[in-house]
Amino acid sequence: MVKGRIAVLLGQGDEDHQEKFITGAMKQAFSAGYDVCVFSMYIKYQNTPERDKGDSEIFNLINYDMFDAVIIMSDTIQVPGLIDRLEEDISKKFSGPVICVDRDSKYFKSFWTDGYQLVYSIVSHLIEIHGMRDIAFLTGKKWHRHSQRRLEAYIDCMEAHDLQVRDDRIFYGDFWYTSGDGCADALLSQGRKMPDAVACANDCMAIGLINAFEKRGIKVPEEIAVTGYGTSEEGQTSPKPLTSTYIPSEYYGRYSVECVLAMLRGEDMPDKKTPTKLFIGSSCGCEHDKSNYTTTLRDTWETSDSTDGFLSIHNLIQEDMLKENSLKGFFEVVYSYIFQLGEVDGFHLFMNENNNTFGYSDRVLHAISYHADKDNDNSISVTEFVKTDLMLSELYEQHAQPKGYIFTPIFFEDSTHGYAVVSYGDVPRSYDSEYRLWITAVARGLEAVKRNIELMRLKTFVTNTNTFEKRFVSRVDTPNMAAVTEEERNEMETVERILIENSLTYVFQPIVEAKGGTIFAYEALMRSGIPKLSPLKILKYAESLGRLGDIEKSTFINVLGIIEENEKLFEGKKVFINSIPGISLEDSDREKIVKGISKNSDRVVVEITESAEMEDEDFKRFKHFTRDNGVKIAVDDYGTGYSNISNLLRYMPEYVKIDRALITNIQNDMNKQHFVREIVKFCHDGDIKALAEGVETSEELAMVMNLGVDLIQGYYTARPNAEIIPEIDEGIKSEIVRNHQDFENKNTKSIYNSGRSGRINLGTLVKEGYSSIEIRGENVTYRDITIAGAPGIKNEIAINVVDGYYGTLT
Template sequence: MYVEENKKNIPSVMFDADECADMIVRHLVEWHNVREVCYVSGPEYSTYHKRTLNSFRKALASVGIELTGDRIFYGIDWIGDYSEVAENIIRHGIPDAVICCSDFTAAGVIGALAERGVNIPEDVIVTGNNRNEPLEADYINITTVDRRPESMAVEAVGKLMALIKGEEYVPAPKRPSCMLRKGVTCGCEKINYPALARAAMDGMLSNRRSGFDSYYNSMPDTLMSAGSMEEMLWKLDGFTGYLGDFKGFWICLNQGVMHVPGERLEGYSDRMMVPYSKVDGEAQVGWKLSFDRKELLPKRLDSDGPVGYIINCLHYGRVNYGYTVLSYGDSGALFDKHYIMWLRYAAGAMDKQRRQIIYNDVVSDEQIRDSLTGLMNVRGFKKVMGQQCGRFDNPDKLMRIISVDVENLRGINSVYGYSEGDKVLQKLAMVLNNSAGEDDICVRVSGDEFFIAGLLDAKHPIDEVPATLQRNLETFNKDTTKDYGVHFFTSRVTAPVTSEEILDTLPYEANYQRTLVKDNRNKQKHKAVRETEKKVFDPEERKAVAKILNDDLLTYHFQPIVSAKTGDIVAYEGLMRSAGEVKLSPVAILDHASAMGRLDDVERHTMCNLFGYYHEHKDMFKGRKLFINSIPSCPMPDKEFEELCNKYNDILDKLVIEFTEQTEASSEQLDKVLERREKYGFRVAIDDYGTGYSNISNLLTFMPNCVKIDRSLIMDIHEDKRKQHFAQNIIDYAHDNEFMALAEGVEKVEELRTLIGMGIDLIQGYLTAKPSPEVINSIDRDIKNKIKECAIGNENKRARKTYFTGSESEDELALMALDFENYTEIFVTMKDLTIKGVKDYVSDTTIRIADDLDGKLKLEDVAISDNSDIPAIVIGKHSRLTLEIAGVVELRRPIFVPAGSQVDIVGSGKLKIDTSAVFGYCIGTDIFGNFGSIGLHMDGEAELIADGERSVCIGGGSAGENSYIDISGKKVEMLVSGKHVVAIGGMENEVRININDTELYVRLNCSTGICIGSGGSPAKVNIKDTVLRYDGFGDTISGINSFTEMESTVELENDRLEIMLMGKNIIGLGSPAGRVALRARKCEFEMVCEGARAFGIGYMNSDSSIALAECTGRIRVSTSDGMCIGGRTKNVEMKDCTIECIENE
């Protein structure tokens, strides 16, 4: 199906240009008595411009005006200098009007004529055409037609459906396809100074810190800086906010296109790859998803009705990468003018990645051997071993890897120089080659790491290589003439050849097993050192420790543990200190206690003291967790521990027991830990992971709530790839098994940035806060902001994790606890639930209400951040929710209420909703959505702030069937900013609004704005016993209003209305185009309306009916066109009113 282009034997749809031309011509002739016209076209050879010219010829001929050849001037349209066109117009005699083929051409002609002293419209009228394609001409108000593509869309879909069904196409009833827009260039309107002022302000740097056109838009630079395709796609995800409220976006690439060289790639592959997709706010990056191109998409959006998909070719130069698919669901929305440039930025970054990948392919093919030793590198190993393994579907074969590590290479390099170390590595390579089997591969991984890989028969896995290697390594030192020996660690692992993944996993497993061997050897060294230290000690220290333990002189400092997403404090660790005259370090206390056999006293004092301290200072901790160090080899006796837990059973869920592996625990002692956790409900953390006795077996045994990565792995992690690799595996393992990873001892910003990028959950260290004897409530603001800054770039990589509410007995949830468990959203299925937050703690969670649920949700001191593009609360389909507000509830994302659903907000707390331009609404839906019923009935206060190009505080685009807005409460404040805004109501279709017994304050800053009502359909507004304070500033501003031509009703009773409006077109109460039946009884008006055209109540040209009874107050109007109370005399009725009307004083 072709649109606006005729193709032989292919169905097409053409726009009715005749209707647009006829509309402009009739306006010029009937309203301005134009008789002489010239026409400025685009290129003479352009089919489109020929068709447009013919339409205007016919329209002019129909009113008796002949457009001769000397009155037609051809330009370039869209680009170029119109000086020559202007000269030709003047040379041939200035006509009554100049009709241009487009608004852009009209703007160029106006400028060129004005430069030559021709005044518009005094000397000549100028009109444009096709206002919305692609640029509006608001700034200079060109008289033009607004082309509406709906009729073309209906015809295109009708023809397509007829083709699919094999039926004959039956044209739909014709509907208007354009609308006349009167402007200043014909004399019907005045210059739009507010729009000019906004345009000037938008061009200033101080006002251009956001938006696609902003100088600060870093999209192309950010995408080009990506080091890999995956990184580029995640960065691209961060810029999808520019696409608006879309439901789905897919990048579909030709299979293998990123590896195909050449400057000209055309067509599409039979199978398409989807490296990036984002559906309902959830982004995915990867190369696993592919589909048959005939399907166009791997999966459609779920919808009960028709859904629109916008498909664009994704190309850069002459390289066709594939196509993109964008969908705004069933909203009927379309992308804006920035989308094409957005795609170009994306395609340019993709082209850069393709060139890098092709370069890497070439280089990698040439580099499969290590230059120093001549052994295969890892790339070579994968290539050669992959060929040997074939399809990886042979369980009768085993892949065997023997990993080798030179322990003291760093010492050799330090003492004898790197050249000597290189000689050791070269000699070791020879040993490996001499030890390997006939078909084995010897590999140098990096630095001092090597391995031998080969295949064995699974039924008879005879392998002589390990013994041969061991003999040769022993000979290595015997035959050397050097005055140093070389120490080696080895490990051996096998796996069946059933998956290609073993090329990655098996070398890593061998490396890990070898690391455990090294750890165990180091452990024996440390144990020997400790045994020696037992014999040599300071007797005074020993005596002091005995006194500390006898008199319980232990005290504690508290170091904050903060969220790696927000920088908020979520927990503290209680760190042991000594009181009394002699100050000893915790290590010294533990060493002496161990030597005296009194570690059990340390354990008892620590547990009792910190349990008691938390209980006594609960208000100070504010619900945050407390980490307590424990020694599992010295547990408290069961009876004592049970008494302790029973005494403090109200805080057990706030405690996290850390197990410090100073001495190795037996399996029985570890079992006791697990048994107590199950019985008493405290949480468990593994401390110092990566050193000592802490190893993977402890993770598997405990399955803790948190693993603390030791400082030795964290220190300078930004400079050490090995540490990053090991730490990343710990973090990934933690997340895969649903517990959190904490980084201990973070002291540098570079360490912080690296760890957050790796997905760490919690941060502890001197960088965030030092231990202190008092519990602090917040870390340094600069460090907190740095954490947020680092987290922004990593936010899109967060794994989605949903908490499903359980049985009816689970009636209360702690929000911080769920965040601590790394949950990203709460799915509410219960009829009565309370979610509790903590003061000053901000969560990133999303609350989803199940479909068809009739229930109550209470939020108490809950704060939800704006670190997501999903609403803070999502009401399910056909659900009825009573939302109770207790304490202070602050949402930085909106409450989504779809058509067919209902929310009733109650409570005595304070509700604040402050949404960004991403959403543009507070309660309901955005301007493209259909909203349900909304009730705001709070005894407390509500503050709503909406900011976006098209914003709504309460309401949305269209009201669903039987939807309403009902407000009554103590105090409601609203601030709405944007281009086109509505505070309470909808942008389209009829909406019912009731406001009763409320103190309501509304402030609008916008181009076009309505306080209460509808932008495009009738409104039914009833306000009673209410104080309404309304301040509006902008272009076209109104109070209670509807812009539609259909009849609206406004009922006011016993209200006080304090209204101040300033702008170009002002209406306090009424409608400029439609019929408003306004009834006010016992109301007091204090109104100030200032503008070029301003009316207090009613409107001069409308058929509105106004009935005021027993009303008082004052209406002040300052305008050159307007009045205090306007309307046709017969339609205005005032009974027993004392309203002072003041005009232009």
């Protein structure tokens, strides 16, 4: 049974030193019965203060009450001032043992991995094996403890061998390649004999120095020997492998855990016994010992390409994330690519509540929960919120074997979106560079999706504002007549006269079927006969005069009269009549309208705006008025403003007219396309016909048809006309037929043929309109196929295995 938990704080957990340190710490902790939770920045320090803030926010997640001990790799956390703030914060919140690595702390005990013994041994190698006497030393920054201690080792070793230590043979750098170039210039500018060798305080400076020498025609090691420190892969694989020292990083990790466990027992820290080992290359003059050269071997025969991993040319995670316009869709994409993480035991993604981006919110959304061996526990959620101070509920569950958990931030610049947790179970290891690339790609993808969502909200807000102004210009309070202009007074008097005389006229705009371009219906549109008096002005003045009832009465009576007078022209066609909800009519008027409707119930469609908010009594009257007379209902202007599903469920219409604000330039706006596609899908699921109104260009027509609308209305297909036209323009009709054929062909092509990749994501196929998968064995690149879905997401898609197929399906 697990005894407790140890927290490890560091930066850049996939760098070689930190990676091996974590491995050692986990091995020691696991053997003692402790879980290890690593909290890691992605880089030791970022290149801007904003990114520093975002990356380092992971340390503010830590609930120290959950831990028995804390280990801080202080020198890997290099954000200015951060380590001081961290130590002070921990001293206030945590009373258990804390050990700081590579930093003297005023609050906690510490130890150094300064490499004194390692430098001493490599300088001794130059003296004792190669007989060198004149040796220079290139150390790091003068103020840094590592620089000082490695310089001390050089001086002590030289003096122990009775060799002179000259001031002009000591050089300071900054542990980077360019320091080597500077050292070469300094040596050559002295005008003296070159030293026998230069020992460097790390491999980076040694590589820079050798490169500088060779550019100046100085051969290494024939003319001068050079050694490094740290045995990096770059040094080992250099044209002449760099003689260097191994850093016992794994030992330091084990030792740090030994220290905090000793403190838990009330004992002193054990003595540090740093092991030393050299990598013998040829830069010192030795013959390269190839048996001492270690190549990192893969654990399995699988490669990134063979498994469509993150580094594979077939990796499309970023493209798939950028296609999403919703968080749920984004989470589904991320979940579908967890396989790229390889042999992980678990992965979790947590997101801040309410789009909070400053630190961590009190609650976080547990968006993704993945366990390699617990399929039933895997989930994707946009509703499951947990307390942030729990960090990960799994930590509280009893488990027989200790495990490691690695927490990293999800951020963009200085905005904190959440955090991720990856676990390799009881395997002692850190994350690797591939995981870092993967999870930072997820963070960037999330930022892009959030911007897409915000852009959609902004567009909706602008559209709603414009729509609100248009819709409600007629719903203002009765104007103060003294404030009314002479022109408005005249217009109001004209409207009153029109209503008294019932001289409103009507034009009819065709509503066209998307299947073949035939006219399905007409919408009756009110006109005054006076160019300056638009329908909106008529409604405005009618409401001011308290005569909206006259508009309602006149519209129904007049339009029904036109239908009866032109029965043959309207034969087989619907007529959409606009209604003003909540208007009470005189009994005699209502009876007259009902009588006319009952004769034409198979033709009349009553159209109400989606924003109409009727009181319960008004709604009951409206429902009786339509349903009792067999009249169909159309909801107008759906998709912006007050749009909600509850309105549709309340009205249960036969037709939904998608607001023209969503249709305008839809071919250039993926957000609008996404909205309209979802509206059409909802309509079709409820046996409702979807009508695109306001179609004014050929491009808009093609796009709405491609999205599956049933009916089309707009100036492009046919303008409103006082005449009842039997057909639309033949050229437009032919265009509609062609578009419909393209749409049908697209649907018939909804069969996804396998073989293009080794992994098929069901969620992506469904979103792209595929309804079935055909598994083929001939003329394909991939025969072995993995078909993956997401937990809790049902995808209705058929799988057909073609005769003759051979391969593996999982």
